Amino acid sequence: MASARLLAKLVTTAGSISGEAVQVMQDHAAAAEHPPNTHPPDPLLVPLDVPGLEMVPPILRLLGATICSASQVDAQSELRVAGYVCRLVRRYGTVRRSIEALATTRRRHPLISIDKSHAWSQAMSVSASAIEPTLQRHAALLVYLSKWIKEQGLDLERKLDAYQHWLDAALEGHDTVGSVGVPVGVAPAVGQAAGAPPVVIGEVERAPAAESEEPTKLIADSAPGPAAAPVFVTDLELILGTILRDKHVADQPGERVITPAQQAALGRLKSAESGVYERAVAAVALRDYQTADAFLSSLEGRIDPHDLAMLRGDRFYMESRFDEALAHYRVARGHRESLDARIAIAASLARAHKGSIDDHFREAIDLLGDTLGAFDEGTTEWARVCAMLAGTKLQAPAGVHQGRRGDVVQRAIELLESALRVFGKETFPYWWAEVNQLLARAWLECPAGDRAENVHRAMQHLEAAGQVWSREADPAHWAALQSDLGHAWERMPRGNRAENIHKAIECFNRALEVRTREQHPVSWARLQSNLGNAWLQLPASGGPGGGAELRQNVEKAVACHMAALEVWSREGRRHEWAATQNNLGNAWALMPTATDAAGLEEREKNLRRAVSFYRAALEVRTRAHNPQEWASTMNNLGTALMNMPIHPPESKRPANKMNPLHEAITCFEKALEVRTRDAHPLEWAKTQTNLGQAYARLTDGDRVENLQEAAAYFENALEVYTAAAHAHQHQHVQARLKEVKEQLRLAEMAK
Structure with missing residues (x-):
């Protein structure tokens, strides 16, 4: 070689x-x-x-x-x-x-x-x-x-x-300083006189510099390529730079591992010889919130109000109280523009719970996009914003992108690969690992190209990140990589489906070895939800006991989601609570039963449980605040109602109770208010198919008209579910359309 x-x-x-x-x-x-x-x-x-x-x-x-x-x-x-x-x-x-x-x-x-x-x-x-x-x-x-x-x-x-x-080699006529004093390659900003310092978003010097000195710049002049490692002169700079202000998209702030060097610096900062501000910084970084609150109260009026507001925001951010952190970061930015404040606001917006989630992400994306333009390409600050912007775009709900998810994922990949050229593994190992992790998540969502190749690329990036985030060196992030690897195996289209899902379950269980309920309750609950969804996807072996095996899988899924609900509370984690309610609805809707009378009765009870869970989710998932999630749960609710058995007139069913098929149709029609063909073609086609199923089963009213409606909805779905792009869905809908047309022919003859 x-x-x-x-x-x-x-x-x-x-x-x-x-x-x-x-x-x-x-x-x-x-x-x-x-x-x-x-x-x-x-x-x-x-x-x-x-x-x-x-x-x-x-x-x-x-x-x-x-x-x-x-x-x-x-x-x-x-x-x-x-x-x-x-x-x-x-x-x-x-x-x-x-x-x-x-x-x-x-x-x-x-x-x-x-x-x-x-x-x-x-x-x-x-x-x-x-x-x-x-x-x-x-x-x-x-x-x-x-x-x-x-x-x-x-x-x-x-x-x-x-x-x-x-x-x-020199470029003739260009490698000299011009008469106006503008260095080569640096153009004056709009509205800025030639020779004036560039307009930047940056920290202001605490003391004014002498007139002959260059003003402090946040925009670096270094050329693109792996950047040099940051140098921190004091313990305070180290803790602010590597813990409190070093915010990342994929991390859980309360779970970051403190390195020996950081631990030593924190020990010196919290000593009696340090100032109050330094001791307050140490208390926040160590998550000693009671001590931090006491120091923060005593700092009022004694330090720069921007710095105080930032530290107050960091205090709540470290405790995962992101709405309160956001309010303080906005105050800091009001006092003075800084990159740290902008990054902190964007990171908090992506995690905030109050108000419209879609609006939060739109604001974060706009803020980071504006910030990106303030830095020279190839600088560490530019790369940091690239990674934050890409991660925020990937995390944003579907409604933020207005049906352009594929374009958004491609743009995120471009940003991350640009950042990876700046962040070297040796100089910025944490950022290098996180950018690889984000690239893995992006490739898992990428709709273009071969699906299996995309999943394989994701696995390669996760393997790269694991070179930094090993179980020994950084167990929390290693667990996050295991979780992502589980999602990759879930989505792998090649190989044996059951084996892939089993590998996903193994990955989630490995992550749970680190993320215990006692130490990391939020991450533990998310992993329980991941496990529940994986058990729901695990197919039966196909043997004589396949039905019982499938039921056991669904029962395990229910147990996992119920375990997650032990952590979520409607007040503190409303959106996670609602997502778990939706997942429990899915599990009960899929629960297999026997085909005898007792089994059919159990099936109805399970569907009623599913309906109850979906309705609970819709208490939080409103159209105004979470339109995509609302439409998804509304579609699920319609599916459960559609599968509900219809009792004959002589049964004891209350006369004023709506036929579940009519209610199902109403749910599907509401979902289509958000799931438009232009914005969300695949979801639109799925709901069109469900409407076709519902009308095909509807016996109330004119049977011919119902079947005509069913055929029309199936034909709509086939406009998206083409044989080339979606072979499985195309085959299924085509078969149902054929059945409905035959039923329609017979109904027209009888009429």
């Missing part, structure tokens, strides 16, 4: 090949002599004797050979793929960005493999020291590159260095 250093240099050079380098290559080929009335030679085949650029055509051909989807790549295919990459480089600026576009399916070509592009993109997105370990996960590419490097001979490294020298 080639040395790790030479592999890293090759991958780095390949990623940095620029649009100008490609242009020079193409111009050189166009100027080359060739017979009259013939096309100029292919630029990729003409030796490029421009100093520093001689390796550009071979590297581009190398890319063409290694991302081509063909199992046996011929010369023509290699050139076609490499030529397309050249076109992308002219558009995107560099090979790295072009390969990223291919790996994320923003660009597609029939001869280019997404997986192979993804392998290159991963290698180009990490620090130099991580390139060789990354390539080890892509054995075929590693072997090919090692062989290619050997074939190039001993002069390869010099040629790669020559390209870097060409890239860094």
Whole structure:
């Protein structure tokens, strides 16, 4: 195998090949002599004797050979793929960005493999020291590159260095400071005089600087690439920078592990020799809220009001009282704009419970999007906002995106992969791990491309995050990775379905070994809900006792969800409580029973339980505040009512009780007020199918009209459930439509 250093240099050079380098290559080929009335030679085949650029055509051909989807790549295919990459480089600026576009399916070509592009993109997105370990996960590419490097001979490294020298060479007329004093590459902001400092969102110096000094900037001037590790001079800076102000999308603030270095700093800060503010910071970080409250009360009027409001917000944030934290962070921002305040507000909005959840997320996304534009691309602050914005977009309810979920997920992946190029594993291990975790969650939700490939990518990112968040080093985050891995196995479309679900259950149970009810009640309850949903999806083995086995699975699901309800309370965790009520409704609606009279009676009781749980969920899931969740539960309620047995007229059913089918139809129609075809096509099709089922069963009124309604709804659903895109649903609905049309033919004959 080639040395790790030479592999890293090759991958780095390949990623940095620029649009100008490609242009020079193409111009050189166009100027080359060739017979009259013939096309100029292919630029990729003409030796490029421009100093520093001689390796550009071979590297581009190398890319063409290694991302081509063909199992046996011929010369023509290699050139076609490499030529397309050249076109992308002219558009995107560099090979790295072009390969990223291919790996994320923003660009597609029939001869280019997404997986192979993804392998290159991963290698180009990490620090130099991580390139060789990354390539080890892509054995075929590693072997090919090692062989290619050997074939190039001993002069390869010099040629790669020559390209870097060409890239860094002076740009004539641009690498000097202009007469107005604006540095190269820095444009004055709108409405700002040339030579004035850039407009930034940042902390203000506590003492005014001398007139000759540069004002403090939050926008870094460093070039893109893995950033240097932050340096904290004092214990106070360490605790503020790594615990209280270092907010993340995926973490639970009360469960973060305190490192030995942080513990030592906290011990010094809380000593009697420290000031009141320092001791208050230590108390908040240690989650000693009684002591923190006493110190915070004594600080009123003694320190900067922005800093005091931020610390008060941190106190409530650490206790997971996010609505109260949000109020204090807004006060802090009112005193002074700062990146910390904006990040804190966005993080609290994503977790707040009071008011409209959709509105909270919209505000957070708008705030982070505005903040992103205030920083230079490639700085650590910019990367931090990228990760926060992507994570917030992924967490946001469906109603926030207005039916554009696929576009949102793709944008989140772009932001996260950009952040990953800045956060190195060695310099920012926590952020590096979290960005990988968020990328895993994004790929699990990505609707584009091959579903199994997306799940596989998610698992790779979870494996990468596990290199930092091991069970020994960070048990809480290791448990979170196990939970995400469980979701990945749930969604894996390949392999044996029962085996995949069993693996998911194993992952959730491993996470529960760390997240106990006593120490982490909220996470424990979420894992119980995850387990409950997994048990509901576990198919029976298919043997003689399959019915009993399926019933046991559903009973386990009910037990898990009931355990979660022991933690949620309607006052403190209303939304989780409502979600669990909905899940319990699903479980009871699916509970299998015998087919005899006693079994049918039990079936009705189970459906009534399901209806009761759905109605309880709707007490919290209102259309005004949670439209998507409301529509989902309304659809579930309609399904349970639709399956309710209809008693004959001579039964003792109260005369004033609505036929459950009519009530089911009303529920489905209400759900469609939110589940429109344009905004939510799949949910719309599902509810259209349910309406078709309900009208097909309805015997009240004109039977012909009911069957005509049923056929129309099934036909609506088939407009979305095409055979190519949704084969299983298409087959099911097509069969029901055929049955209904036959029933309609007979009903019309009888009429």
